[in-house]
Amino acid sequence: MHFTHLLLSFCSVASTMAAITPRQIPSKAKCLLDAGLGEAVLVRGDPQYAEREASYWSNSARLSPAAILRPRNTKEVALAVKALAAAKQPFAVRSGGHTNWAGSNNIAGGITIDLGFFNTTTYNAATETADIGPGSRWRDVYSELIKHKRAVAGGREGNVGVAGLLLGGGNTFFTARRGFACDNVVAYEVVLADGRIVTASKTSYPDLFVALKGGSNNFGIVTKFTMTAIPSDKVWGGMAFLPKDIAPQAVDAVVSFTNNVANDPDSNLVAMFTHMPDFKDIVVATLYANMAGVEKPAAYKEWLALPEIMNTVKNTTIAEMAFEYNIPANLHDIWFTLSLKNDARILNKAAELHVKLVEDLKAFIPEQTFTTQCLFQPLPTVFGKNSVAAGGNIMGVERQKSNGVLFLATAMVQTPEQEKKAYPLVKTWVEEVKKFAATIDGGLQEWTYLNYADKSQNPLKSYGPENIRKLKATAAKYDPQGVFQKLVPGGFKVSNL
Ligand SMILES: Cc1cc2nc3c(=O)[nH]c(=O)nc-3n(C[C@H](O)[C@H](O)[C@H](O)COP(=O)(O)OP(=O)(O)OC[C@H]3O[C@@H](n4cnc5c(N)ncnc54)[C@H](O)[C@@H]3O)c2cc1C
Ligand SMILES: *[C@@H]1O[C@H](CO)[C@@H](O)[C@H](O)[C@H]1NC(C)=O
Numbered sequence: 367m368h369f370t371h372l373l374l375s376f377c378s379v380a381s382t383m384a385a386i387t388p389r390q391i392p393s394k395a396k397c398l399l400d401a402g403l404g405e406a407v408l409v410r411g412d413p414q415y416a417e418r419e420a421s422y423w424s425n426s427a428r429l430s431p432a433a434i435l436r437p438r439n440t441k442e443v444a445l446a447v448k449a450l451a452a453a454k455q456p457f458a459v460r461s462g463g464h465t466n467w468a469g470s471n472n473i474a475g476g477i478t479i480d481l482g483f484f485n486t487t488t489y490n491a492a493t494e495t496a497d498i499g500p501g502s503r504w505r506d507v508y509s510e511l512i513k514h515k516r517a518v519a520g521g522r523e524g525n526v527g528v529a530g531l532l533l534g535g536g537n538t539f540f541t542a543r544r545g546f547a548c549d550n551v552v553a554y555e556v557v558l559a560d561g562r563i564v565t566a567s568k569t570s571y572p573d574l575f576v577a578l579k580g581g582s583n584n585f586g587i588v589t590k591f592t593m594t595a596i597p598s599d600k601v602w603g604g605m606a607f608l609p610k611d612i613a614p615q616a617v618d619a620v621v622s623f624t625n626n627v628a629n630d631p632d633s634n635l636v637a638m639f640t641h642m643p644d645f646k647d648i649v650v651a652t653l654y655a656n657m658a659g660v661e662k663p664a665a666y667k668e669w670l671a672l673p674e675i676m677n678t679v680k681n682t683t684i685a686e687m688a689f690e691y692n693i694p695a696n697l698h699d700i701w702f703t704l705s706l707k708n709d710a711r712i713l714n715k716a717a718e719l720h721v722k723l724v725e726d727l728k729a730f731i732p733e734q735t736f737t738t739q740c741l742f743q744p745l746p747t748v749f750g751k752n753s754v755a756a757g758g759n760i761m762g763v764e765r766q767k768s769n770g771v772l773f774l775a776t777a778m779v780q781t782p783e784q785e786k787k788a789y790p791l792v793k794t795w796v797e798e799v800k801k802f803a804a805t806i807d808g809g810l811q812e813w814t815y816l817n818y819a820d821k822s823q824n825p826l827k828s829y830g831p832e833n834i835r836k837l838k839a840t841a842a843k844y845d846p847q848g849v850f851q852k853l854v855p856g857g858f859k860v861s862n863l
């Protein structure tokens with residue numbers, strides 16, 4: 367591969383009669399060459415380097431690493447970690463590349479380990495499990511599993527990567543039945559800081575097993591996830607768009623849907639107030655999905671009675687939905703999150719402040735090319751109960767005192783300048799929602815969802831004292847030199863607790 371590449375670049379240079387510049391391997395990647403990984407190294411100027419940078423979901427996350435390493439197997443990951451640790455070379459770990467903010471999954475001037483080649487899914491009928499590569503996209507996972515009439519509790523948007531979602535928790539179509547995505551992982555193959563390859567499960571490295579269920583990239587690089595397979599064939603669902611003037615009824619419908627999740631754990635709801643360039647206005651957009659394939663189940667009664675602009679609901683499969691439900695890439699993205707009490711007053715406040723945000727954005731983005739989302743998802747107490755029943759994770763969601771709503775606040779804009787101006791506006795919006803929620807008894811719930819959190823938030827800190835103690839102890843035990851704290855600065859760090 368390396369050789370072909372040299373040839374190709376030689377030919378193109380020769381044909382333009384320009385000066386021949388040999389492919390320069392930066393000194394920062396020298397330790398990788400010495401470890402025999404030269405063929406897996408991409409440097410600036412390589413077409414594949416540009417392709418991999420372009421494959422990040424968010425423009426905001428596109429940094430310029432000195433080199434990208436694309437290991438082809440677990441042994442190469444182990445060699446790389448050992449070499450980088452010995453050379454004290456800072457690095458980043460990237461799977462799907464969907465975290466929006468700069469520096470979580472990439473590193474300016476350092477080495478980015480890109481797990482894109484780890485993209486296979488294998489169903490094992492004997493154990494009713496699926497082995498899934500960290501760099502897979504959920505749509506490819508579902509396409510493979512549907513051949514066996516199976517699914518797993520994974521992402522709902524097909525482009526999203528496997529590892530980040532699973533290591534940060536994962537809210538899925540199956541959370542009301544089976545807990546979070548991470549609660550469905552039965553084994554992790556992990557490369558530890560010293561290059562050891564271990565398998566963490568309920569019976570082997572059980573402390574590491576639990577810490578990986580929400581603890582993100584603090585303990586090692588996961589090279590394989592084994593998940594419980596779930597029988598799945600036809601499901602019913604799709605998107606519906608509703609006019610913005612039904613906002614108060616939509617809030618009431620979120621609240622009653624959330625209070626009813628335990629009665630119909632197969633029905634799912636994602637509801638948002640969203641400004642979209644297509645509408646040049648705010649609309650209400652919802653994702654309905656019933657995992658048992660029941661058409662228009664009673665859980666959506668209030669929703670289906672509201673006036674609609676259009677909908678795409680139908681009998682379908684999870685695999686098909688993962689292809690159809692896509693949030694646009696290649697924008698500058700700002701995401702914040704809170705967990706709120708399931709109380710209409712709080713949701714209405716968030717929605718009102720969202721209207722104000724949209725007006726503020728229009729002031730400097732007059733052509734209205736921006737997208738915002740004031741997004742609500744049920745976070746009923748049954749989610750945390752399911753996690754505990756599945757063996758427990760490290761997120762502490764079960765400490766919730768009442769049903770909640772997972773609130774995601776986003777703005778997605780076209781340019782870095784717009785991002786810079788929009789960021790403080792979104793931040794203020796979320797702070798005001800937080801302040802308002804705190805005036806209501808139990809209005810602000812502690813848990814902060816890592817996979818939706820902004821860099822300025824500290825989700826690990828929201829997991830509660832007992833889980834914080836476990837996170838620290840596990841990081842110290844499996845990574846005594848602090849490789850994943852000091853040399854891997856990206857992501858949410860145990861060392862910031
Ligand atoms: C369009 C869109 C839709 C989404 N839908 C959902 C949804 O339905 N449910 C939900 O819960 N979340 C959802 N999310 C959030 C999603 O879970 C996170 O963005 C998640 O981090 C994506 O995983 P990734 O592999 O692409 O992450 P990356 O950005 O590649 O990585 C995320 C973090 O994990 C670390 N990491 C990556 N791979 C590994 C590894 N193999 N070992 C150790 N650490 C690693 C990285 O260093 C980084 O800090 C969505 C996000 C987007 C942008
Ligand atoms: C996995 O990645 C390789 C290399 O990028 C690609 O050719 C292949 O199609 C991918 N497989 C899947 C299932 O996406």
Ligand SMILES: *[C@@H]1O[C@H](CO)[C@@H](O)[C@H](O)[C@H]1NC(C)=O
Pocket residue numbers: 659660661681
């Ligand atoms: C969808 O599936 C249900 C149950 O299997 C069936 O009763 C219904 O007629 C189907 N609807 C359409 C539009 O195909």
